Amino acid sequence: QDKEDIVIGGSIPLTGVFAFAGVAIEAGIQDYLKILNEQGGIDGRQVRLAYEDTGYQVDQSVAVFNKLTSQNENMHLYYGDSTAFSRTINPELIRRNAMIMAGASFASEINDPENFPYQFIAGPDYSEMFSILLEYIAKEKPGARIVTVNSDSEFGRDPIESTRARAAELGLEIVEEIITPPGAVDVSTEVLKLRRARPDYTLFHGYILAPLPEFMTQAKQLGLETKFMGTFWSMDSSIWADVGEVADGFMGVMPYRYYYDEEDAPMLDRIREMRPEYQATGYMQGFLTAMLMTEAAKRTLEAGNELTAENLKASLNTIEDFDTGGIIGVPISVPGNTVPVGRIYQYDAADKRMEPVSDWISLQE
Amino acid sequence: MSDLLFFIEVSLAGLGSGALLSLTALAFVLIYKATRVINLAVGETLMMGGYFFFALAAGMSLPVWVAIPLAIAGGGLIGAIVERGIIRRMLGESPISVFMVTVGLGSVLVGLVEFIWGTDPRSLPDFMGSAPIFLGEVYVSRKIAISFVVAAVVIAIFLVLFRYWRGGVALRATATDQAAAYSCGINVPGVFSLAWIIGCGTAAGAGMLLGQIGGIAPTMGAFGLSALVVVIVGGLDSVAGALIAGLFIGLVEAWTGTYLGGEYKLVFTFGILILMLMIRPYGLFGTTEIERL
Amino acid sequence: MRAPMKPASLEVAGLSLSFGGLKAINDVSFSVEPGSITALIGPNGAGKTSMFNCISGFYKPQRGAIRFDGEDVSRTHPPERARMGFARTFQNIALFRGMTVLDNIKLGRHAHMKTNIFQALAYFGTAAREEMELRAEVERDIIDFLEINHIRHMPVASLSYGLQKRVELARALAMRPRILLLDEPVAGMNREETEDMARFILDVKEEWGTTILMVEHDMGMVMDISDHVVVLNFGQVIASGLPHEVQENPQVVEAYLGSGDPAALMKRLAEEAA
Amino acid sequence: MAADTILSVENIEVVYNKTIQVLRGLSLTVERGKVVTLLGSNGAGKSTTLKAISSLLSLEDGAVTAGSITFDGKAIADDTPHGLVRRGLFHVMEGRRIFEDLTVEENLTAATFALSGRGVKPTSFDVVYGYFPRLYERRHGRAGYLSGGEQQMLAIGRALIAQPKLILLDEPSLGLSPILVEEIFGIIARINRETGVSMLLVEQNAAVAFAVAHYGYIMETGKIVLDGPTERLVSDQDVREFYLGMSGGEGARSYRDVKHYKRRKRWLS
Amino acid sequence: MRIATANETYLADEALLSTRTQWAWMGVLALVLIAAPFVLNNYWLYLACLVAINVASATGLNILTGYTGLVSLGQGAFMAVGAYTVAWLEANVGTPFFVNLVAGGALAALVGVFVGIPSLRVKGLYLAIATIGASIILQFFFVNWSSVTGGSRGINVAPATFFGTQLTTYFQLYWLFVPIAALMVLGAANLFRTRVGRAFIAIRDRDISAEVLGIPLLRYKLLSFAISSFYAGVAGGMWAYFFRSVSPESFTIVESIFYLAAVIVGGMGSILGGVIGAAFMTLVPEILRFGVEIASPYVSNAATLLSPIRTVAFGGLIIAFLVLEPQGLAEIVQRIRRFFHLWPFKK
Numbered sequence A: 001q002d003k004e005d006i007v008i009g010g011s012i013p014l015t016g017v018f019a020f021a022g023v024a025i026e027a028g029i030q031d032y033l034k035i036l037n038e039q040g041g042i043d044g045r046q047v048r049l050a051y052e053d054t055g056y057q058v059d060q061s062v063a064v065f066n067k068l069t070s071q072n073e074n075m076h077l078y079y080g081d082s083t084a085f086s087r088t089i090n091p092e093l094i095r096r097n098a099m100i101m102a103g104a105s106f107a108s109e110i111n112d113p114e115n116f117p118y119q120f121i122a123g124p125d126y127s128e129m130f131s132i133l134l135e136y137i138a139k140e141k142p143g144a145r146i147v148t149v150n151s152d153s154e155f156g157r158d159p160i161e162s163t164r165a166r167a168a169e170l171g172l173e174i175v176e177e178i179i180t181p182p183g184a185v186d187v188s189t190e191v192l193k194l195r196r197a198r199p200d201y202t203l204f205h206g207y208i209l210a211p212l213p214e215f216m217t218q219a220k221q222l223g224l225e226t227k228f229m230g231t232f233w234s235m236d237s238s239i240w241a242d243v244g245e246v247a248d249g250f251m252g253v254m255p256y257r258y259y260y261d262e263e264d265a266p267m268l269d270r271i272r273e274m275r276p277e278y279q280a281t282g283y284m285q286g287f288l289t290a291m292l293m294t295e296a297a298k299r300t301l302e303a304g305n306e307l308t309a310e311n312l313k314a315s316l317n318t319i320e321d322f323d324t325g326g327i328i329g330v331p332i333s334v335p336g337n338t339v340p341v342g343r344i345y346q347y348d349a350a351d352k353r354m355e356p357v358s359d360w361i362s363l364q365e
Numbered sequence B: 001m002s003d004l005l006f007f008i009e010v011s012l013a014g015l016g017s018g019a020l021l022s023l024t025a026l027a028f029v030l031i032y033k034a035t036r037v038i039n040l041a042v043g044e045t046l047m048m049g050g051y052f053f054f055a056l057a058a059g060m061s062l063p064v065w066v067a068i069p070l071a072i073a074g075g076g077l078i079g080a081i082v083e084r085g086i087i088r089r090m091l092g093e094s095p096i097s098v099f100m101v102t103v104g105l106g107s108v109l110v111g112l113v114e115f116i117w118g119t120d121p122r123s124l125p126d127f128m129g130s131a132p133i134f135l136g137e138v139y140v141s142r143k144i145a146i147s148f149v150v151a152a153v154v155i156a157i158f159l160v161l162f163r164y165w166r167g168g169v170a171l172r173a174t175a176t177d178q179a180a181a182y183s184c185g186i187n188v189p190g191v192f193s194l195a196w197i198i199g200c201g202t203a204a205g206a207g208m209l210l211g212q213i214g215g216i217a218p219t220m221g222a223f224g225l226s227a228l229v230v231v232i233v234g235g236l237d238s239v240a241g242a243l244i245a246g247l248f249i250g251l252v253e254a255w256t257g258t259y260l261g262g263e264y265k266l267v268f269t270f271g272i273l274i275l276m277l278m279i280r281p282y283g284l285f286g287t288t289e290i291e292r293l
Numbered sequence C: 001m002r003a004p005m006k007p008a009s010l011e012v013a014g015l016s017l018s019f020g021g022l023k024a025i026n027d028v029s030f031s032v033e034p035g036s037i038t039a040l041i042g043p044n045g046a047g048k049t050s051m052f053n054c055i056s057g058f059y060k061p062q063r064g065a066i067r068f069d070g071e072d073v074s075r076t077h078p079p080e081r082a083r084m085g086f087a088r089t090f091q092n093i094a095l096f097r098g099m100t101v102l103d104n105i106k107l108g109r110h111a112h113m114k115t116n117i118f119q120a121l122a123y124f125g126t127a128a129r130e131e132m133e134l135r136a137e138v139e140r141d142i143i144d145f146l147e148i149n150h151i152r153h154m155p156v157a158s159l160s161y162g163l164q165k166r167v168e169l170a171r172a173l174a175m176r177p178r179i180l181l182l183d184e185p186v187a188g189m190n191r192e193e194t195e196d197m198a199r200f201i202l203d204v205k206e207e208w209g210t211t212i213l214m215v216e217h218d219m220g221m222v223m224d225i226s227d228h229v230v231v232l233n234f235g236q237v238i239a240s241g242l243p244h245e246v247q248e249n250p251q252v253v254e255a256y257l258g259s260g261d262p263a264a265l266m267k268r269l270a271e272e273a274a
Numbered sequence D: 001m002a003a004d005t006i007l008s009v010e011n012i013e014v015v016y017n018k019t020i021q022v023l024r025g026l027s028l029t030v031e032r033g034k035v036v037t038l039l040g041s042n043g044a045g046k047s048t049t050l051k052a053i054s055s056l057l058s059l060e061d062g063a064v065t066a067g068s069i070t071f072d073g074k075a076i077a078d079d080t081p082h083g084l085v086r087r088g089l090f091h092v093m094e095g096r097r098i099f100e101d102l103t104v105e106e107n108l109t110a111a112t113f114a115l116s117g118r119g120v121k122p123t124s125f126d127v128v129y130g131y132f133p134r135l136y137e138r139r140h141g142r143a144g145y146l147s148g149g150e151q152q153m154l155a156i157g158r159a160l161i162a163q164p165k166l167i168l169l170d171e172p173s174l175g176l177s178p179i180l181v182e183e184i185f186g187i188i189a190r191i192n193r194e195t196g197v198s199m200l201l202v203e204q205n206a207a208v209a210f211a212v213a214h215y216g217y218i219m220e221t222g223k224i225v226l227d228g229p230t231e232r233l234v235s236d237q238d239v240r241e242f243y244l245g246m247s248g249g250e251g252a253r254s255y256r257d258v259k260h261y262k263r264r265k266r267w268l269s
Numbered sequence E: 001m002r003i004a005t006a007n008e009t010y011l012a013d014e015a016l017l018s019t020r021t022q023w024a025w026m027g028v029l030a031l032v033l034i035a036a037p038f039v040l041n042n043y044w045l046y047l048a049c050l051v052a053i054n055v056a057s058a059t060g061l062n063i064l065t066g067y068t069g070l071v072s073l074g075q076g077a078f079m080a081v082g083a084y085t086v087a088w089l090e091a092n093v094g095t096p097f098f099v100n101l102v103a104g105g106a107l108a109a110l111v112g113v114f115v116g117i118p119s120l121r122v123k124g125l126y127l128a129i130a131t132i133g134a135s136i137i138l139q140f141f142f143v144n145w146s147s148v149t150g151g152s153r154g155i156n157v158a159p160a161t162f163f164g165t166q167l168t169t170y171f172q173l174y175w176l177f178v179p180i181a182a183l184m185v186l187g188a189a190n191l192f193r194t195r196v197g198r199a200f201i202a203i204r205d206r207d208i209s210a211e212v213l214g215i216p217l218l219r220y221k222l223l224s225f226a227i228s229s230f231y232a233g234v235a236g237g238m239w240a241y242f243f244r245s246v247s248p249e250s251f252t253i254v255e256s257i258f259y260l261a262a263v264i265v266g267g268m269g270s271i272l273g274g275v276i277g278a279a280f281m282t283l284v285p286e287i288l289r290f291g292v293e294i295a296s297p298y299v300s301n302a303a304t305l306l307s308p309i310r311t312v313a314f315g316g317l318i319i320a321f322l323v324l325e326p327q328g329l330a331e332i333v334q335r336i337r338r339f340f341h342l343w344p345f346k347k
């Protein structure tokens, strides 16, 4: 039999600080592959995920990559778990010219087809997320006062500079930039700063949950009238479920639909059929990533080309007005390394759900 | 709002978190005083305290006032197990070996927490309420204020104990020379156990307070590192030093965080640490080691 | 046997050292003749070890001078003094417990060796040559001399107290001493072992021509082998002279020697009991 | 065994690190109220014997592998080291082992733990200061800065506070000036006389040990080779030669005359 | 018991390998190392390179901590200095890799000396804590000195080039890393045959008396820091060529703990110990990975247990070795050697 499986390799954080995402991502990828394979796979070839846990540590991610590549012949697609890994493995990807990679990192740095020719992001990068947030704010409240709160990590610092520029363009005023040391829990002094700045919007980035609830609690106690917003990794409704009343009204940018979204979406129906219980945002990310990757592979094979990284990436960039089955509410294109689309959702503590408060905002002209 | 008022608020918040540092530092001091061991796993024991409370109050839905003492006891139990199982076998080994053992212990505890509770951060059932406290116009976070009071009371108790109770002498005697302490009729294993149990119990208590403020996660052990700075500045064997240095570091962190930016907090505190080691190696109140030829 | 060196003289002039309020050494002056054995005795806490620490440079006296062969060395650091020819043993044995006897002895030569870090990393060449010379010399002049051939490869921690004291002496000898400071060389030894050590000390003086300054509480040995005795009390010199002169000095008897006779003690005890 | 035996050691063997055997069937007894001395050359195992009696061996990875030790009528096998102290056995260890970081007074306080659970009235520290006035002067200073002699006084002072029935003294004369040796041995004898406490005394300075002891043992490489009342020991030829340094006739021989030849002890041959 | 070998010359008595059996073993080892890259697959070659890097760094730390008794939790930070230097030189100067590695080592050594200054006043645990402080301060510079370090994103590193060939595969890097690591280990072993090494040990055993015996304390303590961080710097440089990207998050305090653990598990104050400790600690997680793979059909979500198990095993190993085998693996090796020495056919 010459129709061998196509393998998606995966350095996935099933444990460590990012485990909650990794577990969901793995499920998302697997489910999409199941759907795809049921439909006959790609060109009659089945697609299979070969992955291992990395604990969200770069050296482990690299080790897993090396292990999987030496064990699997037909690995043409890869899922990586962190910005540091994406960066570290980049030269090796270029050297091998055998696979394209996407992953859990939305780092702006990766959105650079020149330096990261064989990687992409199945959504907007962090700067683009902030752009989406700022566009929303500019529309809701022109000239609004904004405070950004970022964690002192690579993740947290990613969009700071681009945000400054974008806010200026949109006529928004950044009145304070707060940076918290990584792992800080006591944020009282930061809250005091916030009180002094009196912003209309407070934008968090570089956190998953903590210390956002404490921030919001104290701000509420102080009677601050500010709206709190976050980015993709803070947007899962299940992590907010435990926080309670304080979480009500938290907003943020989300590139995908939620599991429970009611708008018409055949893929969501399918997912709910396969998995009767709630699936986190990471699931959608994994699902869409797998969809885009395999689409690229499909287009490459259909064009009669070999599955090299170069060909795969070229095929990926041919994706235009592509229907994701409702995972994203509008047809998408991948002209470069990202899919710069998103929507603002807001948390409703009573329903324990994120509700859409805007239309889909696309940064593509 | 006036700058002065802002400064006072920031300083009060600093003192509040400083008190938590003091309490954690106290856990270092208690264990060091009796066993000459710098227990680098204090941070992780603190984390365990948070998770115990979580398991009892959220998992088993016990009332808070039952869960708190039980979680502290759980911390003590860790201390007891570690002391009986590991530290006691290492009597007479170099302090550095024992130090490294506690580093390993920290890793084991983190692994266990990830094993049992996973890596997701959690929030603790609230037992402090959240109505803010205003001292005149000055705002103080309720949780921080409560933590401050608790830490102050606990430290005061230990200060009094060490002043008037001859057990303090036993602790220090054991630390200086175990064989000689035995030969004076001091129950050396008892002193070891006691120090570890109380030290780890204190850490667990601090963990619950900290968890109230910022939730719990397997990474919260990093707080122990700041507390380490506190004990070095205050003196490894001084309860009063832990108190004063804790408040001091808390203030420094608040000021640098506010006026320079959060990213400067750690550099500043560790800068102070190194400076301190250069000028007064044994801290503000620590006992200098006697070195004679 | 190695060629004797030119013996060195040592002079302590007006030396004072205090710790906080405590005057451990108070304006002490004495001198040690080249090639002699001088004993420094005195009650516990009189400042003898502190004096040794000043001479070897470990303590910095507040006042006074230490002259070695007429040259003031008070400003030099311990390692420099080691290079000049100061060598010592310690009251509480200070051997390096993680090393073998041979390495301990070789270590004594440190200050006189030249291998630098790069030569050390490469080893072959200069470093190897120097090490071999040292080894040959140590074997010939020290290990044989002190009769410690059988233990040369043993870790010092496993040796008995008496042998450890002997290894300390060996290490001091490896320092090419021109003046040897011995701090209680026979403390904790019984009569037989003391006799052996006394013999070595005399041999070092005679065959190596080393000047020796010794602190010791064993009066039997001190009075037998030393040429000159200096007595300290409360950080001050209260007497000095030939052994028998000092022995009869009433002040010394009162502060330090006591009856000096176990028989007298026995008698006194018997009387008290009665 | 006589009824007034406070300590009896029978055929004990001690092994360090599970490999090095140090004591090979050593036996000795101490009668109540008596001072017994144990002599022997370096490394013979004297300190080891004392540590075996006070159960401190385990701290140095040593163990009693055979034989038995009875203190005050009861085997010590089940006692913890501190339990033994509280039963009235106090070990003044080799090298003083005072608590350097504590003050003189705190060192004495530490010794009061020996009285726990015994229901005896604590001794006033003045008793110690009475015997050793120099300690009184330095009672608030850190003990680590005391001179050797003062530290030895403190070590003995701690034993006094503990009100023991038996004191094990390991080389109390080590590093002390002649007059202090006399003084301290005088005090040891006085303490023995005034309080009736029994003592087992390990010494290198045989002459003074014989001055205070009623009975003596001489050990060599882990075994007792000679024992007897002091009067008998001091007249033994080998003891005179090897421990008291008297060659044949009267008085000690001079160190200058000692030559490099190895003499042999009778008890070894 | 081993009977003392009666060597005829002092030279033979002081040689590193004194018996024919030892030479034979060394020969076997060399052959294995030469044959390995032709036999191993890419993954194992990757691990072999990683072991070489870790051996170099652990051996350096062993000089400082195992032999000189100065506990350092800064080895990771020193490696970072080396790695950044190499990355910067590659990006801005383009000097040959060998020069870069030496420069990385040298700069790390310089920083090491600086960090070592507190050892003038403090030792033991206090020093260990000072090194934690120093690495946190270094970390701050890595994050904030963006113009040189690339800030929190770090820098990418061009591959090492050797006579025009880019060393990009693990097969190629193996031939670079293993000889360098071997040379460094040999250097360390040599060190302890000379006065420099002896001085280090003396400082570890009792520093104040070492001074009186003629060893300038500060100079030697700093020298030890310098050598140790030089080793770390070179190892960090190799790391940079290996992972080809350096960021502040590459070298955390956990890395430093890893190296200290490697030295402890291997055996403090034993060159052999540093080497096998580093190899062992690098390979244990991989062995656990295979263990989990085997268990995965029987245990549900075995994959998610891997990381906690590793974390526990990492700490557990440190504890177990310190409690049960304080001399480390080196001692176990010695014991095995002694055992075989009793065999009928010895050398």
Ligand SMILES: Nc1ncnc2c1ncn2[C@@H]1O[C@H](COP(=O)(O)OP(=O)(O)OP(=O)(O)O)[C@@H](O)[C@H]1O
Binding pocket: B291, B292, C019, C022, C024, C042, C043, C044, C045, C046, C047, C048, C049, C050, C051, C091, D145, D146, D147, D148, D149, D175
């Ligand atoms: N580093 C120090 N700090 C404070 N006091 C000290 C120090 N070193 C010595 N002393 C004090 O100085 C005095 C002299 O001590 P030293 O050790 O020189 O006495 P010594 O004559 O050697 O006595 P011994 O015969 O008992 O050894 C003592 O009172 C001692 O307590």
Ligand SMILES: Nc1ncnc2c1ncn2[C@@H]1O[C@H](COP(=O)(O)OP(=O)(O)OP(=O)(O)O)[C@@H](O)[C@H]1O
Binding pocket: C158, C159, C160, C161, C162, C188, D016, D017, D020, D022, D040, D041, D042, D043, D044, D045, D046, D047, D048, D049, D060, D061, D062, D094
């Ligand atoms: N902790 C130990 N581990 C291994 N061997 C030991 C230990 N302690 C003592 N020894 C060995 O046991 C033997 C007896 O030692 P011990 O200290 O009992 O002798 P001692 O008679 O008291 O001698 P000294 O007069 O030197 O005090 C010595 O050979 C010594 O090397």
Ligand SMILES: [Mg+2]
Binding pocket: C048, C049, C050, C091, D148
């Ligand atoms: Mg002295």
Ligand SMILES: [Mg+2]
Binding pocket: D046, D047, D048, D094, D170
């Ligand atoms: Mg002894």
